[in-house]
Amino acid sequence: MVEVKKCSFCGEDIMPGSGKMYVKKDGSVLYFGTNKCYKNMILMKRVPRTTRWTEKAHVEKEARKAIKTKE
Numbered sequence: 001m002v003e004v005k006k007c008s009f010c011g012e013d014i015m016p017g018s019g020k021m022y023v024k025k026d027g028s029v030l031y032f033g034t035n036k037c038y039k040n041m042i043l044m045k046r047v048p049r050t051t052r053w054t055e056k057a058h059v060e061k062e063a064r065k066a067i068k069t070k071e
Contacts, residue, residue: 002016003016004016005019005031006031007031007032007033007034007037008030008031008032008037008041008048009030009032009037009040009041009048009051009054010033010034010037010048010053010054010055011048011054011055011056012033012055013033014031014032014033018033019032019033019034020035020038022038022042030042
């Protein structure tokens with residue numbers, strides 16, 4: 001069985017043999033599918049929740065819409 005990993009920044013699937021694995025000093029492992037994701041999270045220190053094109057941003061936006069419609 002081949003294990004498909006999820007990108008730590010954007011949430012997309014990473015096929016085996018591609019992408020980047022980044023190990024932090026505390027031992028936690030981050031997986032990145034593209035160099036774009038790596039640069040945004042590590043070099044630019046952006047938060048996936050506030051970056052429009054990530055899966056986490058879409059989930060956050062839907063949650064805000066649901067709260068707004070309840071009022």
